[in-house]
Amino acid sequence: MLAGVAADAIVTRAVAPARGHTGDHPVMQRYSALSLARNALSRHRNWERAWAAREPKNAYDIVIIGGGGHGLATAYYLAKEHRITNVAVIEKGWLGGGNTGRNTTIVRSAYLNAPSIALYELSRSLFETLSGELNFNVMFSARGVVTLCLSEHELRLMRRHSHAAAAEGVTAYMIGRGDIARKIPLLDLSRTARHPVLGALFQPDGGTARHDAVAWGYARAADALGVDIIENCAVTRIRRDGGRVSGVATARGEIAAKTVAVVAAAGASQLLETVAVTLPIENVRLQAMVSEPLKPMLDVVVLAGATQAYASQSDRGELVIGGAASRSGRASLATLEHTIAALVALMPAVSRVKLMRHWEGTVDLTPDRSPLIGRTPVEGLYLNCGWGSGGFKAIPGSGFIFADTLANGRAHELAAPFGLDRFDTGAVIDERTAAAVAH
Ligand SMILES: Cc1cc2nc3c(=O)[nH]c(=O)nc-3n(C[C@H](O)[C@H](O)[C@H](O)COP(=O)(O)OP(=O)(O)OC[C@H]3O[C@@H](n4cnc5c(N)ncnc54)[C@H](O)[C@@H]3O)c2cc1C
Secondary structure, three states, X not given: OHHHHHHHHOOOOOOOOOOOXXXXXXXXXXXXXXXXXXXXXXXXXXXXXXXXXXXXXXXXXXXXXXXXXXXXXXXXXXXXXXXXXXXXXXXXOOXXXXXXXXXXXXXXXXXXXXXXXXXXXXXXXXXXXXXHHHOOOOOOEOOOEEEEEOOXXXXXXXXXXXXXXXXXXXXXXXXXXXXXXXXXXXXXXXXXXXXXXXXXXXXXXXXXXXHHHHHHHHHHHHHHOOOEEEOOOOEEEXXXXXXXXXXXXXXXXXXXXXXXXXXXXXXXXXXXXXXXXXXXXXXXXXXXXXXXXXXXXXXXXXXXHHHOEEEEEOXXXXXXXXXXXXXXXXXXXXXXXHHHHHHHHHOHHHHHOOEEEEEEEEEEEOOOOOOEEEEOOOEOEEEEEOOOOOOHHHHHHHHXXXXXXXXXXXXXXXXXXXXXXXXXXXXXXXXXXXXXXXX
């Protein structure tokens, strides 16, 4: 019961000024109905900046490379849980401009292996109270996730997932065609359907959250606790002194640090090469798209891995659609067409819906589709990357356990199985069947 233990072990503390708080980080202005009304009276001209644009200092205790969800959550929990605030998050572009602001926002935890279920369930449970904790609406909606099984093989695999979830105290179970028809009336379940739907894995407390709000909420709260958030500042090289990390070289000069954490997703391999460490990561392109806004028509998340398509409906009414990865080195129309064709085969009623926009992100895949969290062969240099196509859902949990790992200089018990050394020992955590689409 790793997952239950993990969630119970989290004791949230009230946010208070932390060690190292310099005083140049003002107290966070609270968002509330009252502050909305007050600011409406001044025509919304007096809202404070959510976080400050800071210049890098010469040295920090901890430098985090990457201002995506994982980097920002790590900085927040370092400040909040461990009172460590002499920390900089260094981002080469804008916060959330990597995969955190490009994903399809699905949150679930019914993975296959116990260490993964524990980590993703800790994260899912933190999502439930995140808006209140950060005083920032991350719009977590536990609407339920339906993973369709279109063959006997998938049915057997998803049954394994449901048993694994049950063993770890996570609610996810198999449902039949009747339940599926009630949950997704748009699905073609006729005898002439292109894809025979045999059953589904259902996680009722999975759902979606607003991706950029997660990044912004963590950034605002971390800044208020004393963390320096530095945007538009690429790290060009990691510096080492013998076997120990000594800091980073950036586009705005050198920064010394005793601890450096690489939380840079698709940029991680290149950064690690500067200290002669090779990561088992393949970067591939993943595309997604949204339709025009529609009336409410889909109130669960539906995944159909075998067809390479999945969808949910956003609060604005847009269908948020994701599909297969592309290894062509660029976004491809062929992949897009494939995803649309698959979705239309599942739900023919959407065939006339117009697409509004589509985009891509570069995801960092490990061979076992599980993340890399923990130490590297260089002392003081840590990793949190390799989240591939499924790391959005893990942001709160990963930030929590990685902050603990950095603060204590040893892996948190939930992080320990995800170390880089698993590719030497052979203790891999194969989660290829848990991905929303195969890649
Ligand atoms: C189309 C698509 C759909 C997805 N759908 C889902 C989903 O539904 N559910 C889910 O759980 N996951 C999903 N994912 C995966 C998820 O988005 C990622 O796993 C997650 O966002 C990774 O977060 P991160 O903080 O590690 O990386 P990122 O958000 O990519 O952040 C890394 C940051 O590091 C910065 N950086 C890189 N190199 C440097 C450098 N040298 N110096 C300074 N900064 C640097 C980048 O600019 C970037 O902002 C999807 C991904 C994509 C692309």
